[in-house]
Amino acid sequence: MDVARLVDRVDALVVERTKTVVLAFLLLTGVFAVGLGNISTETGTDQFTTDVPAQAAFEDVSREFTPPFAPGTASTSLIQREGNVLSKPALLRMLETQEALSERPDLRVVGTSSAAQGVARELDPTATTLDAQIRAVERATPGEIDAAVRRAADRPGFDASLSTDFNPESATASASIGSVSHDVPAYSETAGPGGSADALTSIQLRSERVVAATAPGIEVFGSGLVNDEFSRVIFDSLIVVVPAAALFIVLFLVVAYRDPLDLLLGVVALAMTLVWTFGFTGLVGVPFSQLLIAVPPLLLAVGIDFGIHAINRYREERPTASRDESMRRTLRQLLVAFFIVTGTTVIGFAANGTSSLGPIRQFGLVAAVGITFTFLIFGVFLPAAKLLLDRLAADTWLPQFSQQPLGREGTALGRALSAGVVLARRAPVAVLLVVAVLTVAAGGYATGVDTSFRQEDFLPPEETPAYLDALPEPFAPGEYTVTSTLDYLESNFASGNRQSVTVYVEGPMERDTALEAIHRAEEDPPAPLVSEDRRARSESVLSVIQARAAADPEFAALVERNDRDGNGVPDRNLGEVYAALESSPAGEGAERYLAPDHRSAQVVYAAEGDAEQDAVADAGRRMAERHRADATATGQTVVFAAVSDVIFASAFRSLALALALTAVFLVVVYRAIAGYWSLGIANLVPILVTLALIGGSMRALDIPFNALTATILSITIGLGIDYSVHVVHRFADEYEERDLGPALTRTVQGTGGALTGSMLTTVFGIGVLVLAITPILGQFGVLTGLSILYAYLTALLVTPATLVVWARLEGLVNGVTNGAA
Structure with missing residues (x-):
């Protein structure tokens, strides 16, 4: 050329x-x-995970298991902070808020859950609707409510939605999290919002307005609102950065030209x-x-x-x-x-x-x-x-x-430039x-x-710097709550102050050794995983079986008949055990860990909240290697690592x-x-x-x-x-x-x-x-x-x-x- x-x-x-x-x-x-x-926006961490192999396993989990893992269902959290969220007025506020959201067809509500609903069902086991649960709480005396709280506390999972200061004896807690599930087509909680991000964000923004009118003390939180804040942060950053950059650029260009x-x-x-x-x-x-x-x-x-x-x-x-x-x-x-x-x-x-x-x-x-x-x-x-x-x-x-x-010859700049x-x-x-x-x-x-990938990298700080708050409109940044809410959840809820690793097990779960393999894998877990008596703290179909056996003597006898070595883990006729577990409302939760065809399962291991992300992910992979069946470590921590x-x-x-x-x-x-x-x-x-x-x-x-x-x-x-x-x-x-x-x-x-x-x-x-x-x-x-x-x-x-x-x-x-x- x-x-x-x-x-x-x-x-x-x-x-x-x-x-x-x-x-x-x-x-x-x-x-x-x-x-x-024609410019569209894409925000959050989901855009980075779509091509990562660990994410594929996470999506497999979302397809295999029912809520909260079922595709098409998204959840909105209702965070309630009061002196005692288990008092009668506070329980009614949560129930009335959930009912107000459920009555709005445009919010596509398909289910709700909360500690308030659990207490209401203790007061009246026939109260299966929010309206009936509200009447049950309204009719109850404070003493009856406290007794119902203590009974509910004996049920597995009741305290999961309550703050760590929950005291079953006094029936008190300073915070609780209610949940509202929405039917959002093409949505998956584990895989991220994907193409339905706008629909979920719209639902949760409307939910905010409904809750603000019904119970101002309750905060709406969810991934749609997180993505909305991601988008607002992009716009607010640009509206601050671009004018400031333009000012500096014009100033120096004046000198240059x-x-x-x-x-x-x-x-x-x-x-x-x-x-x-x-x-x-x-x-x-x-x-x-x-x-x-x-x-x-x-x-x-x-x-x-x-x-x-x-x-x-x-x-x-x-x-x-x-x-x-x-x-x-x-x-x-x-x-x-x-x-x-x-x-x-x-x-x-x-x-x-x-x-x-x-x-x-x-x-x-x-x-x-x-x-x-x-x-x-x-x-x-x-x-x-x-x-x-x-x-x-x-x-x-x-x-x-x-x-x-x-910089022409003879100028001060020209002489300075000649130093080299x-x-x-x-x-x-x-x-x-x-x-x-x-x-x-x-x-x-x-x-x-170091190398890092965290959701916090994309979030605004909990408190914006004073110099940003001092900016006049339209440059002043908006109000950001996601970071402070996440910090609050991490500090006040057991589920928020720890990480977790999911091991996705693929294989015939009716095989006699299937549950024994899960049980043996928990022995002497790697250091980042939470352990009790030298066993990993986990949630699986085995933990659901053990909780059901502790509350149901008839089911306990079935487990004992099929437990050849007497360690509390059934190791034969597992199909019969699963059928009995799934046929009773008391076995609710089994579908979260065992696929309907009994060909796969998931085990969720708790990890220390302050553990390094890489260490937790490595521990998850080592736990997966302990399973005889095909097992893959996944979950947000593993994906982010x-x-x-x-x-x-x-x-x-x-x-x-x-x-x-x-x-x-x-x-x-x-x-x-x-x-x-x-x-x-x-x-x-x-x-x-x-x-x-x-x-x-x-x-x-x-x-x-x-x-x-x-x-x-x-x-x-x-x-x-x-x-x-x-x-x-x-x-x-x-x-x-x-x-x-x-x-x-x-x-x-x-x-x-x-x-x-x-x-x-x-x-x-x-x-x-x-x-x-x-x-x-x-x-x-x-x-x-x-x-x-x-x-x-x-x-x-x-x-x-x-x-x-x-x-x-x-x-x-x-x-x-x-x-x-």
Whole structure:
């Protein structure tokens, strides 16, 4: 491919058909703007788990077992906090609330449960409806209610919906959780809302309004409301971050351009980039997720860099050439640099396509497409528009202000930018040795970075920072309750302060040894699992059998007749035992752990609440290995741990692929445009240093690889290469005409000014992500800002020394003075 001929064609297009180019780009912007109206959102953790094998087992559990695991059923929790939720007025409030929800056809209620209903049935065993249960409680005296509570406390599972301070003797508890089940087609509690997220969210939002009118002291909680809060957090983060980023960007662009027309042109080009990119996502149907919030700052980073370089280089040429010739010279130099930057950046982002997680793949796709659009807009449209404005300014009253380039020779900035050249001229090898030691040390330290995937990563903090609360409307964030509610449940309910692991057992459960296998597997469990008398605390069909036997002498006799070794576990005629268990209301709950065809079962093991996610998941897998039948460890903890492992693998697979492809790309490009493939390797040195520094910074700042920061390594390559490419490519041009020392000086002073303006603008523009409401975005903003700062510093301090050593190794040092070589 003849690069020079291709660049000349673009030059001619921009200079000779300027108005046509500008009009074509504006028309395309209108086309992409149509796609903005098609953008949908995707929130929460479910989007990350769909491609994880452990999730498949979780979905198998949801298909096999009836509520709460049955597909098509979603639940809403009613959290009641009072002095005593077991008092007569409190019980009536819960029952009346459940009845008010059940009477609304649009809420599709198919069932309810609560401690209040359990007490009502103790008062009147024939009270099977909410209306009858309300009458039973209304007729009862406080003493009768207390006695009913004590009787109900003897039944398995009654206290599961009560806070841990429940006292059966005094019949008191400070909180309870009621449940309302809804028929939501295509919904699965374990697999997540999927396509029915909007329907469930709508139901739960309407339930909130009903409860607020019936019992203001009861809080509605459910996965639909969690997803609604996820969506609101995205919008609220954008409405805070985007204006703040725009403020910083405009402020620094004013300094960089120092001309209102150039400033307007740069801002319009940035806006076009965002419209093209997100219009594209709407047109092709890519949903907007939390990860895609990071795309606008990334595009702004590259767009700002391209814009400043284009304007700055054009200004450098203007004193010695006409407008048209200056733009031709600018494009001949910058189009190649922009192409190299675009190619390496696209490679860095596209490397995320190897991830096993759909949202990360989508992030890589959208970012890569966006960078391509950025190249087209800033490489073709902006130069044409700049030329058009200059022609108009010359022919009309349009004013023009400063047209001096940044960092020109003789300025304070120009002298400061030459620091790396001074070091390179005096001791280039020493500089690289120090850099090598620093890189190895930082890289070694970075191996201790943790990996994390938790629902809390996507949630807002329990209390928003004061500076956010002080913002005026419409920037003030909304009210967020999910985190505080989850913390309350974890602190006050036994089911909330522990994790659990589900072992899905597939095999003939009527085989004589089936229950014995479950019983033996519980002996001496791994440390993260909760144990009592050296046995794992679990819930299974065996625990239901044992609870039924303790309350029903006739069933106990059946179990004893079929228990050959006398350990309380039946080991023959299991079909008969199951039939007796399932035929009586007293055996309610067996369907939660045993499939109707008796071909599979699930065992749920409790784990310590403060145990590490990986340790709990590993314990679950070890428990699964103890079962003779096919058994798979699953459950949210196992799924999240699997996602965490995938994130870690994806981060380094993307890094390795991005580095390899970037190296090949740079070697081929520099061989084609400069005749030296080794310049591509020299171009890669600052990026390796930047990668090591960003990895070390992650560990020092205690920022783990998570769903968003997992992309930071490939992003560092994509954005970081931008700075070193501009230096190396400009040097290749300058070195053709002058000696090494002057070539380096002219390179750094000519390019460094634009790099400085770009760095300041993008670091502050992206740094505003720390204002985002979710911690994960704040962490991403810090890391991206640091990666750009490191890339800028290494480009100006490490690249000159690298180029001097490169010239020596290539035997190209010619006429260098003052010890430059």
